Amino acid sequence: MRLIVPQINTGAYAARLLKKRLKDSKKFVLGLPTGGTAVDMYSAFREEYSKGNLSFKNVVTFNMDEYFGLPASHPQSYISFMKRHLFDHVDIKPENINIPDGNAKDIEKECFAYEEKIKNAGGIDLFFGGVGENGHIAFNEPFSSLQSQTHKVFLTQCTIKANSRFFNSEEETPKTAITVGVGTIMSAREVVILATGFKKAEAVRAALEGAVSSKWVISALQLHKKAVIVADSAACANL
Numbered sequence: 001m002r003l004i005v006p007q008i009n010t011g012a013y014a015a016r017l018l019k020k021r022l023k024d025s026k027k028f029v030l031g032l033p034t035g036g037t038a039v040d041m042y043s044a045f046r047e048e049y050s051k052g053n054l055s056f057k058n059v060v061t062f063n064m065d066e067y068f069g070l071p072a073s074h075p076q077s078y079i080s081f082m083k084r085h086l087f088d089h090v091d092i093k094p095e096n097i098n099i100p101d102g103n104a105k106d107i108e109k110e111c112f113a114y115e116e117k118i119k120n121a122g123g124i125d126l127f128f129g130g131v132g133e134n135g136h137i138a139f140n141e142p143f144s145s146l147q148s149q150t151h152k153v154f155l156t157q158c159t160i161k162a163n164s165r166f167f168n169s170e171e172e173t174p175k176t177a178i179t180v181g182v183g184t185i186m187s188a189r190e191v192v193i194l195a196t197g198f199k200k201a202e203a204v205r206a207a208l209e210g211a212v213s214s215k216w217v218i219s220a221l222q223l224h225k226k227a228v229i230v231a232d233s234a235a236c237a238n239l
């Protein structure tokens with residue numbers, strides 16, 4: 001896995017990369033994250049879109065994850081986040097937006113159907129992601145199977161605490177979610193993980209310098225042919 005520490009901010013770097021990848025593509029399948037780091041990335045996407053440098057009209061998106069049991073209309077559901085930060089501002093076709101349904105009655109069926117949808121779309125061309133302080137990617141917490149497919153997860157205390165900043169309290173923060181698996185991410189043709197700030201320094205170290213281990217799920221990307229971490233200097237503090 002390569003490390004890139006861009007001169008510009010990681011979000012702007014991601015927007016430039018996407019612009020390159022979309023050039024001349026008839027259809028492009030894009031995997032997308034949520035979270036604080038992604039906010040800057042979507043702001044850069046919107047900026048490039050408003051300048052006429054990016055268009056999503058041929059893009060099909062698959063989000064990485066969604067809270068379980070949180071109403072879709074809740075401002076902190078990942079579908080609300082995506083509308084607020086990207087979908088409501090660009091020319092993506094509504095039928096090309098995919099995100100796991102955290103309120104599906106039959107979760108097993110929903111997870112299976114989500115994997116099938118990705119396969120039927122031809123697989124993911126580029127997966128953008130973030131990383132948790134504990135090395136999780138999407139919501140694949142430490143000791144997840146490195147071959148996992150879309151599934152329901154119980155979030156760790158570390159993740160619940162980190163995500164509680166978006167809610168009124170830790171009690172209100174969802175404890176479970178649906179996430180694509182590590183295997184789903186590994187199947188993407190390209191994976192780009194954004195990491196910013198000192199809090200991510202240990203995860204970045206484990207990703208680049210540690211052994212491949214489910215203890216630090218992100219380390220699985222060492223086995224991917226085309227995976228990079230795009231980090232700022234704070235996130236590289238432990239290298």
Ligand code: GLP
Nearest residue numbers: 033035036037038130131132138
């Ligand atoms: C959540 C998301 C992850 C994301 C992580 C990092 O846990 N499910 O996909 O990578 O947050 O978020 P942040 O960028 O806010 O640190």
